[in-house]
Amino acid sequence: MKKTTTKTGIITALLLAVIVLAFTPTMQSCKKNNTTAATQTLYDSLGGTTMVNDPANPGTMIEKGRLGIRSVVDSTIFVIAADTAINGFFTVLLTEVTSGNTSGLTALSKNLTDFFCVATGAQHYTYGGKSMTAAHDPAQNSRMNGKADSHDFDVFVNDLVTGATKCGLSSQLIGQVGRVVNTTRSQVVQQ
Numbered sequence: 001m002k003k004t005t006t007k008t009g010i011i012t013a014l015l016l017a018v019i020v021l022a023f024t025p026t027m028q029s030c031k032k033n034n035t036t037a038a039t040q041t042l043y044d045s046l047g048g049t050t051m052v053n054d055p056a057n058p059g060t061m062i063e064k065g066r067l068g069i070r071s072v073v074d075s076t077i078f079v080i081a082a083d084t085a086i087n088g089f090f091t092v093l094l095t096e097v098t099s100g101n102t103s104g105l106t107a108l109s110k111n112l113t114d115f116f117c118v119a120t121g122a123q124h125y126t127y128g129g130k131s132m133t134a135a136h137d138p139a140q141n142s143r144m145n146g147k148a149d150s151h152d153f154d155v156f157v158n159d160l161v162t163g164a165t166k167c168g169l170s171s172q173l174i175g176q177v178g179r180v181v182n183t184t185r186s187q188v189v190q191q
Ligand code: HEM
Pocket: 086, 089, 090, 092, 093, 104, 107, 108, 111, 112, 115, 128, 129, 130, 131, 135, 136, 143, 144, 145, 148, 152, 153, 154, 156, 157, 181, 184, 188
């Protein structure tokens, strides 16, 4: 599988970037929360269940923890779309976005956000997407363009760190998120 994009790929990535910029109000809402009491889950440290206005959906409230996670997810999708080391895995998504279809992008953002909410200890959300093994097996997910190896995984994590840093997460919180993400390595890496 070709893991780098051509000129067309870069253009699609930029188009995706424009769309993701629509999430900017959300991204601006990332707030650091350095409270790490032992009794707190990582979700609590990321903002927890305090209800705040959802900048992406005026008139709706959202848990602060979920808002922070969604902001990191959207920021990370933006980083990955521009990263020629791994954006070749996302050709289905990038092609859709190029043609103006953002349904897959919306679904990915929601599923990744749900996944990280649950993985960090949220109580009020569930993850309804594919298992980590199925999601990253091209035979079970036609949106996954090839099997990822350990290096691809490391690149993905680095992009996640970049996305989280852009959102203002502390290095301590990023380290904790990194540990959660690493628990999925053996399921995501399939070659
Ligand atoms: C680091 C840990 C990772 C986690 C926690 C993760 C999580 C997820 C989740 C929750 C989905 C959505 C599944 C669904 O919609 O049912 C997904 C989809 C996907 N992931 Fe990952 N992933 C990880 C790493 C990777 C890596 C390393 C790659 C490739 C380099 C990758 C490529 C993809 C692709 C291509 C999709 C489908 C995107 C689409 O819907 O178009 N993921 N991942």
